[in-house]
Amino acid sequence: MTIQKEFELFIGxxxxxxxxNMSYHIWVEGDKVKKAETRVGYLxxxxxxxxxxxxWMQNVPLVCRICVPEPDVNEAAYSMAVEDLMxxxxxxxxxxxxxxxxxMARIGAHLLTVGGIAxxxxxxxxxxxxxxDRDYLLDVFEEITGARVYHIYIWPGGVRWDLPKxxxxxxxxxxxxxxxxxxxxxxxxxxxxxxxxxxxxVGVVPKDKAVEWGVTGPNLRAxxxxxxxxxxxxxxxxxxxxxxxxYYPKLGEYEVLSEGxxxxxxxxxxxxxxxxxxxxxxxxxxxxxEGDVILKHPQWFAWxxxxxxxxxxxxxxxxxxxxxxxxDGGKKPVRVHVRGPSYTHGINxxxxxxPGLNIADFAPTAISLDVCPPDIER
Amino acid sequence: MMAKELxxxxxxxxxxxxxxxxxxxxxxxxxxxxxxxxYEHFVMLSCVDWIKEGKFxxxxxxxxxxxxxxxxxxxxxxxxxxxxxxxxHLFPQIETYEREIHEMFGVNFIGNPNLKxxxxxxxxxxxxxxxxxxxxxxxxDFYYKIPEVKEE
Numbered sequence: 001m002t003i004q005k006e007f008e009l010f011i012g013x014x015x016x017x018x019x020x021n022m023s024y025h026i027w028v029e030g031d032k033v034k035k036a037e038t039r040v041g042y043l044x045x046x047x048x049x050x051x052x053x054x055x056w057m058q059n060v061p062l063v064c065r066i067c068v069p070e071p072d073v074n075e076a077a078y079s080m081a082v083e084d085l086m087x088x089x090x091x092x093x094x095x096x097x098x099x100x101x102x103x104m105a106r107i108g109a110h111l112l113t114v115g116g117i118a119x120x121x122x123x124x125x126x127x128x129x130x131x132x133d134r135d136y137l138l139d140v141f142e143e144i145t146g147a148r149v150y151h152i153y154i155w156p157g158g159v160r161w162d163l164p165k166x167x168x169x170x171x172x173x174x175x176x177x178x179x180x181x182x183x184x185x186x187x188x189x190x191x192x193x194x195x196x197x198x199x200x201x202v203g204v205v206p207k208d209k210a211v212e213w214g215v216t217g218p219n220l221r222a223x224x225x226x227x228x229x230x231x232x233x234x235x236x237x238x239x240x241x242x243x244x245x246x247y248y249p250k251l252g253e254y255e256v257l258s259e260g261x262x263x264x265x266x267x268x269x270x271x272x273x274x275x276x277x278x279x280x281x282x283x284x285x286x287x288x289x290e291g292d293v294i295l296k297h298p299q300w301f302a303w304x305x306x307x308x309x310x311x312x313x314x315x316x317x318x319x320x321x322x323x324x325x326x327x328d329g330g331k332k333p334v335r336v337h338v339r340g341p342s343y344t345h346g347i348n349x350x351x352x353x354x355p356g357l358n359i360a361d362f363a364p365t366a367i368s369l370d371v372c373p374p375d376i377e378r
Numbered sequence: 379m380m381a382k383e384l385x386x387x388x389x390x391x392x393x394x395x396x397x398x399x400x401x402x403x404x405x406x407x408x409x410x411x412x413x414x415x416x417y418e419h420f421v422m423l424s425c426v427d428w429i430k431e432g433k434f435x436x437x438x439x440x441x442x443x444x445x446x447x448x449x450x451x452x453x454x455x456x457x458x459x460x461x462x463x464x465x466x467h468l469f470p471q472i473e474t475y476e477r478e479i480h481e482m483f484g485v486n487f488i489g490n491p492n493l494k495x496x497x498x499x500x501x502x503x504x505x506x507x508x509x510x511x512x513x514x515x516x517x518x519d520f521y522y523k524i525p526e527v528k529e530e
Contacts, residue, residue, distance in 0.1 A: 041496070041498065044497050048507065049506060052509075053513070212469065214421075233394060343422075347474050348473070
């Protein structure tokens with residue numbers, strides 16, 4: 001009898017370790033991963049092609065559909081690109097409202113990811129909690145925007161309409177609730193011996209290669225770089241808000257248990273960012289001025305965007321989310337190219353760090369990089 | 379050194395946004411020089427189809443954390459089958475961008491061995507992101523030929 005040494009395995013497209021409709025094709029020898037390939041294409045809808053066929057305003061309800069966990073970053077980056085080309089400066093109040101919306105979306109996305117990472121290591125309760133607690137945020141989104149997931153609220157020129165009168169109470173109530181929940185998440189995940197042993201120094205992205213490989217966002221900060229677009233090139237009202245950027249080895253109340261750039265640190269950074277987001281929203285609610293929330297611009301169907309090139313980027317929960325927009329002065333864009341952070345995290349980075357991983361560590365590694373397939377397929 | 383000091387031809391199109399128009403044989407040199415001078419993050423590689431001119435525009439985009447500046451290096455190549463040299467040796471993620479542009483626009487990148495299928499599967503038609511690929515016509519020709527199911 002011959003012994004087959006190498007096996008091929010498919011993780012996804014329906015697997016708790018694959019975040020969404022994508023799959024990983026891995027080759028294993030014993031329980032060691034020898035090679036990994038990311039396979040996408042399960043949900044391609046041709047957003048970028050569609051955008052070339054639609055007028056500028058029609059694209060707003062389209063772009064948010066690129067990311068389910070955090071749709072608002074798309075609306076913000078696309079709107080900022082149009083504003084850039086138009087030369088618009090949006091009202092001060094709209095900047096604060098955008099900040100609040102974007103941070104609420106970040107908390108929601110981080111809750112899903114942290115829950116996902118924990119679930120891939122067997123702590124299923126955390127995933128249920130994450131989905132459950134995010135739902136309270138969705139309730140607030142529904143009150144503000146009329147929709148739970150795709151809000152279509154951030155528009156070129158500002159935001160669609162003002163916050164409802166009771167928004168401050170609604171948001172504060174959810175923030176208070178989330179703040180009371182965070183210590184429970186710490187007990188369940190961060191202080192859990194099983195989690196620490198499985199996550200520390202596993203799935204390491206080499207620190208010296210992180211920038212060169214195009215790693216961004218929490219994954220880059222876990223590797224020890226204090227880079228955050230909210231600080232580097234502030235958009236919305238971030239330049240007026242006092243907040244910290246957690247990065248390795250400044251892990252706040254969490255112990256530094258590893259060399260960084262691993263699953264443990266990536267999770268800790270996300271937990272700390274939730275705290276910072278809560279702080280940002282509270283401050284934005286306090287400092288928000290009165291006034292208009294959207295520019296009085298010409299009728300949407302008549303917009304002609306001046307010819308030119310624009311690149312705008314925002315700090316999403318996954319990393320740098322950028323929009324490259326080209327206009328020829330017409331009613332429709334010539335080209336819109338979306339830079340999703342998962343494009344590099346999910347393909348080059350994961351395929352490079354996967355060899356040598358234990359098969360059981362593959363799913364947590366993949367999910368801790370927070371790969372979202374529509375970033376890749378658009 | 380900042381991009382404008384390195385390359386006098388660089389234009390500042392907006393604060394923190396630099397555009398360099400160049401020829402295809404100079405791209406490698408420019409990316410290398412920028413990489414060595416603090417522009418260490420390769421953001422993305424985009425392709426724009428200028429069908430009236432008969433050109434594809436390739437835009438290599440880089441960012442400097444140090445100078446907080448975004449540089450777009452732009453070249454134009456002929457739409458009808460002109461190829462480009464691969465830049466994957468400079469940043470590993472360029473390989474994937476080239477793979478996508480090869481599939482979606484049909485640009486060939488010499489020196490990239492990994493130009494296999496990416497998002498599409500078994501696609502025999504024209505690369506779909508080209509402007510002359512008409513999505514509506516394709517849908518009509520392709521899917522409307524499937525006969526309707528009629529009640530007996």
